[in-house]
Amino acid sequence: MLIDIGVNLTHPSFDKDRDAVVAAAEKAGVCPLIVTGTNVEESRKARDYAVSLQGKCFATAGVHPHNANVCGADTIPWLRELSQFPEVVAIGECGLDYNRDYSPRPVQRKWFEKQILLACELNMPLFLHERDAFDDFTTILEQNCPKTVKKVAHCFTGGEKELFKYLEMDCYIGITGWICDERRGLHIQPLLKHIPADRLLLETDAPFLTPRSLPHARNRNMPANLVHIAETASAALGKDFAKLSIETFQNSCEFFGIDCK
């Protein structure tokens, strides 16, 4: 079995067949799914869905940097309340995105810091997003987040320098179908061997980032496609698929504090 640590299952593209998507993932050997919360409302929906599917889904609670400009005085109290549910297993996704700049950078930084502090207060893991903001991102993390708080650099797309810095900071590394993208992601494959076996996590980021090496690469991405990502990683590492599955499954359970048998 595999655990997809990043599925945007509250996305409208899953409105018509969400249960079937989860069932197809389970049939393919991908269960449970960690549903990504991207703002307070979506985090609530993710929580509700996880509660309804006991054990097959868990949720994160957080505000994506794109949505930082709609944060207010209520945001952190709401996230704190959501985090009390056993189905909510991480704070995030949060971080910085200077690629799109949908929210002003100082506002992104402010709400990133506040969510780090919340994770520290609750001793919960952080689900982190960084794009084109590496220096500010690592500085803010180092200044606000002790090494003892677990964190994953989700959807890692950087190079060697970024990877080694994250590992030095004790980050887990989230690998997506980006590694199947012959235009912009193949540089990651040779880097995989530098990620310690107990630091690697796998994710689809569905419905986004459909692996381009799949025959239906234009379709929305699905959590069942995690198998293809794991196969690609296994081939790149020269590591047995079953061994990689067991390792990443255990890493996911440990990271999110999920009791997996």
Ligand SMILES: [Zn+2]
């Ligand atoms: Zn992200």
